Amino acid sequence: xxxxxxxxxxxxxxxxxxxxxxxxxxxxxxxxxxxxxxxxxxxxxxxxxxxxxxxxxxxxxxxxxxxxxxxxxxxxxxxxxxxxxxxxxxxxxxxxxxxxxxxxxxxxxxxx
Amino acid sequence: xxxxxxxxxxxxxxxxxxxxxxxxxxxxxxxxxxxxxxxxxxxxxxxxxxxxxxxxxxxxxxxxxxxxxxxxxxxxxxxxxxxxxxxxxxxxxxxxxxxxxxxxxxxxxxxx
Numbered sequence: 551x552x553x554x555x556x557x558x559x560x561x562x563x564x565x566x567x568x569x570x571x572x573x574x575x576x577x578x579x580x581x582x583x584x585x586x587x588x589x590x591x592x593x594x595x596x597x598x599x600x601x602x603x604x605x606x607x608x609x610x611x612x613x614x615x616x617x618x619x620x621x622x623x624x625x626x627x628x629x630x631x632x633x634x635x636x637x638x639x640x641x642x643x644x645x646x647x648x649x650x651x652x653x654x655x656x657x658x659x660x661x662x
Numbered sequence: 663x664x665x666x667x668x669x670x671x672x673x674x675x676x677x678x679x680x681x682x683x684x685x686x687x688x689x690x691x692x693x694x695x696x697x698x699x700x701x702x703x704x705x706x707x708x709x710x711x712x713x714x715x716x717x718x719x720x721x722x723x724x725x726x727x728x729x730x731x732x733x734x735x736x737x738x739x740x741x742x743x744x745x746x747x748x749x750x751x752x753x754x755x756x757x758x759x760x761x762x763x764x765x766x767x768x769x770x771x772x773x774x
Contacts, residue, residue: 584761584762584763586765591750592767592768593666593668593752593766593767593768594705594752594754594765595765596762596764596765599760599761599762601760601761639704639705641763643761643763645761646761647718648712648717648718648756648761649710649718650695650707650763651707652704653704654703654704655704
């Protein structure tokens with residue numbers, strides 16, 4: 551059974567710092583990995599999807615990597631800003647099967 | 663149009679009421695999802711429709727009844743709910759061939 555874990559649970563950093571959020575999963579066989587952000591009381595915003603055949607995806611200040619052999623994905627945020635404050639969730643998606651399992655999330659606070 | 667819309671935004675209902683949640687997308691996605699999210703917890707998958715057919719039911723109680731009347735619409739019919747069903751209900755959609763999910767803003771449901 552797939553389990554997804556995110557570390558750390560919460561993170562507070564000063565503005566401008568580069569940071570890394572971690573996501574680990576137990577079954578890497580045929581899963582894609584998607585990163586989201588969620589603001590309090592809101593829906594989820596898609597950040598990046600890494601398909602199971604890929605190793606990395608980039609969008610602006612965000613870079614996500616996927617290492618299936620170790621069962622890990624990392625989300626790198628460069629030059630953090632107060633507007634980046636949110637909960638970041640990773641989700642393992644069974645390729646072609648739609649089954650989706652979320653990690654518990656990392657709550658990020660960027661101090662001005 | 664990259665938007666998933668959900669109505670209503672908020673819903674308060676008694677345990678004997680019948681109500682429905684609605685989700686709509688016009689991105690041509692043929693996979694649509696219902697999730698339940700309790701406070702400070704990650705979303706939990708409830709149902710998935712693929713080509714308007716139910717493909718995943720995560721052992722959800724029968725008081726929740728999904729319906730996919732066409733490729734753009736997804737409904738969740740609610741009947742005889744319990745107070746513990748109070749949560750944020752999120753709808754998402756994706757292409758069949760690409761698992762990137764796009765979420766709506768959610769319906770905040772309170773069961774009295």
